[in-house]
Amino acid sequence: MVGWRTGAVLSINASQSSFTNWAAGGQNSISLNGLTSLFANYKTKRSGWDNTLDLGYGKQHQGKEIGWLKTDDKIDFSSKYGQMASKEWFCAGLLNFKSQFDDGFKYPNDSVPISRFLAPAYIIAAVGMDYKPSKYFSAFVAPATAKTTIVKDQTLADAGAFGVEKAVLDGNGAVVTPGKNIRNEFGGYVKIAFQKDELVKNINLTTKLDLFSNYLENPKNVDVSWEVLIAMKVNKYITATISTHLLYDDDVDIAIDKDKDGTPEKMAPRTQFKQVIGVGLSYKFASK
Secondary structure, three states: OOEEEEEEEEEEEEEEEOOOOOOOOOOOEEEEEEEEEEEEEEEOOOEEEEEEEEEEEEEEEEOOOOOEEEEEEEEEEEEEEEEEOOOOEEEEEEEEEEEOOOOEOEOOEOOOOOEEOOEOEEEEEEEEEEEEEEOOEEEEEEEEEEEEEEOOOHHHHHOOHHHOOOOEEOOOOOEEEOOOOEEEEEEEEEEEEEEEEEEEOOEEEEEEEEEEEEOOOOOOOOEEEEEEEEEEEOOOOEEEEEEEEEEEOOOOOEEEOOOOOOOOOEEEOOOEEEEEEEEEEEEEEEOO
C-alpha cells in the first residue's frame, strides 16, 4: 500500500497494596508504569520510510520512609529510509537516538544521580542493507556505522561514566582537564526487528535486537541491546504486559561486590537485565 500508515499503543499499569493491623507484616505500596509505542511509516512503490518512538516511565512508592523510586525510564527514537534494490532488499540508512527522562540513582542512595537526561544518550547513524521479507520482520545490516555516546552531566563525565574519557586530576584531586562529554566510535551494526499482532490468539509480540562492534577498539566485544514486549489482551481495554531489556556495553563498567559488604572489589563490564510486568489499561489504534 502506497502512502502513510500510522499507529500507537498506549498502556498504563498500576498496582497497590495496603496493610492494617496485619500480623504477618508488610508495607503499603503503590506503583505506576506507562508505556507508549508510536509509529509512522511512509511507503511508495520503490521506497520506504519507517519511524518509531518508544517511551516508558514508571515509579514506585513503598512505606513511609522510602519515597518514590524510579522503576522504568526510556526514550527510543528510530528513523530508517530505504530504496528498493530487489523484492526483499533495500539500500538503507538509519538514525537512532536513545536516552531517558529522569535522574537515576543507585538506591538506597538517592542524593547522587548516576544517570540523567542526555547522560547518557546514544546516537547511531548507519548505512547498509535492509532485508524485509514481510511486513512484520526486518534485518538491517550496516558495515559503516557511527556511534556517539553523550554524557552531558559534567560530574558524570569527569568520572568517566558510560565510556567517555574521564577527567585528569592533580595530586589533590582537583580537576586539571575536564572529562569528555562525547565519545565517538566507528564500526558495524545489525538491527533485527519483529512485530506481530496475534502471534497466537490475544498475544502480541514486539522484539528488537541491536548489535554493534567497534572496528577500532576490541571488535570482538560486541555491544548488545535486546528488548522484548509481550502484550496479552484480557479484553478490549485491559492488557497484561511483560517488558524485558537485556543490555551489554563493553564501555560501561559495573561495580562488582562479591562479598556484599558494600565495597566493590572492581569495576568491569557486565550483562544488565531489566523487566517490567504489569496489568492495566491499554489502547491501540492504527490507520489502514
